[in-house]
Amino acid sequence: MHELSIALSMIEQIEQVAARHPGPVRSAQVRIGVLSGVDTEALRFAWEIARAGTQFASTNLEIENVPLRIRCPACGDTHPAEVDSILCPRCVTPEQQILEGRELQLASLEIDE
Numbered sequence: 001m002h003e004l005s006i007a008l009s010m011i012e013q014i015e016q017v018a019a020r021h022p023g024p025v026r027s028a029q030v031r032i033g034v035l036s037g038v039d040t041e042a043l044r045f046a047w048e049i050a051r052a053g054t055q056f057a058s059t060n061l062e063i064e065n066v067p068l069r070i071r072c073p074a075c076g077d078t079h080p081a082e083v084d085s086i087l088c089p090r091c092v093t094p095e096q097q098i099l100e101g102r103e104l105q106l107a108s109l110e111i112d113e
């Protein structure tokens, strides 16, 4: 299960940050791009498994879904786009540069002091 390995690696990242702070980690915010291939619901489920028995057993996972945003190399326009339709709405160039939508990152942690 792809999402479980993601959740486990997030726990590892959180451990590294938490080691430098005394308080409990209340929540972890992650950014998940629409192109990342991560199933949000599967990740929530995997998080429950990954956090069990760790010091983060009560840490909430907050997921921010990042929509696809692209830039047209032909006309320079930047625009939101659907995954199945990335033609430039202005000049209909099919080759678009992806600005946002591939994110899979731990954005921030909320830690009690």
Ligand SMILES: [Zn+2]
Pocket (backbone or CB within 6 Å): 072, 073, 074, 075, 076, 077, 088, 089, 090, 091, 092, 093
């Ligand atoms: Zn264009």
